[in-house]
Amino acid sequence: MNIETKPIRVWDLPTRIFHWSLVASFAIACVTAESEKWRDIHVVAGYMLAGLIAFRLLWGFVGGGYSRFAEFLPKPQKLVDYIKSLMNGKPQHHVGHNPAGAVAIFLLLGFGVVTAASGWATYQDMGGHFMEELHEGAANGMMAIVVVHIAGVIVSSWLHRENLVLAMVTGWKTKRS
Numbered sequence: 594m595n596i597e598t599k600p601i602r603v604w605d606l607p608t609r610i611f612h613w614s615l616v617a618s619f620a621i622a623c624v625t626a627e628s629e630k631w632r633d634i635h636v637v638a639g640y641m642l643a644g645l646i647a648f649r650l651l652w653g654f655v656g657g658g659y660s661r662f663a664e665f666l667p668k669p670q671k672l673v674d675y676i677k678s679l680m681n682g683k684p685q686h687h688v689g690h691n692p693a694g695a696v697a698i699f700l701l702l703g704f705g706v707v708t709a710a711s712g713w714a715t716y717q718d719m720g721g722h723f724m725e726e727l728h729e730g731a732a733n734g735m736m737a738i739v740v741v742h743i744a745g746v747i748v749s750s751w752l753h754r755e756n757l758v759l760a761m762v763t764g765w766k767t768k769r770s
């Protein structure tokens with residue numbers, strides 16, 4: 594088998610379980626956000642999201658190869674080079690997260706922490722109107738990044754003719770460079 598097509602293990606099982614559980618908890622929290630009737634479910638989804646993000650922050654330091662933060666920490670020069678490569682029509686290929694995707698991921702985790710913490714505080718009647726606004730603002734920020742994230746996944750899959758969603762399901766990619 595050619596080295597270029599030899600499968601490569603990219604996402605370990607904990608990262609994949611984390612990702613799809615995060616998608617589920619975020620979706621449940623979104624659809625239950627506006628109704629008093631679904632408040633308990635919204636709160637449980639929020640705790641789930643907070644627990645998942647806490648896990649991921651830990652896994653970024655102790656987890657496997659491509660899941661480690663050190664592997665995809667977005668350095669400014671790498672980000673500039675990546676954007677230039679997109680504009681030149683010769684997009685760089687990255688086996689793990691590309692630098693732009695990595696920025697979105699850190700923003701998602703950051704917004705996730707603020708959303709969960711401010712949601713918890715609001716539920717404890719702490720912080721009044723400001724905390725409610727913060728919770729809503731952070732959740733909207735998260736939603737905006739999710740939209741960009743999904744668009745990025747689609748565009749990147751198309752540019753490199755590789756199925757990134759399938760890789761997040763199976764953990765394997767075939768394209769190395």
Ligand code: HEM
Pocket residue numbers: 608611612615616619649660689690691694698701702739742743746757758759761
């Ligand atoms: C159905 C919609 C979604 C799809 C198809 C999707 C797909 C993906 C894919 C393919 C990756 C890997 C990107 C790469 O190869 O560099 C990824 C990573 C990631 N996605 Fe999503 N995503 C979705 C929704 C979400 C949502 C709603 C969130 C957050 C609320 C999210 C958070 C993340 C995070 C944090 C990572 C980094 C994974 C890690 O390193 O732990 N995604 N996503």
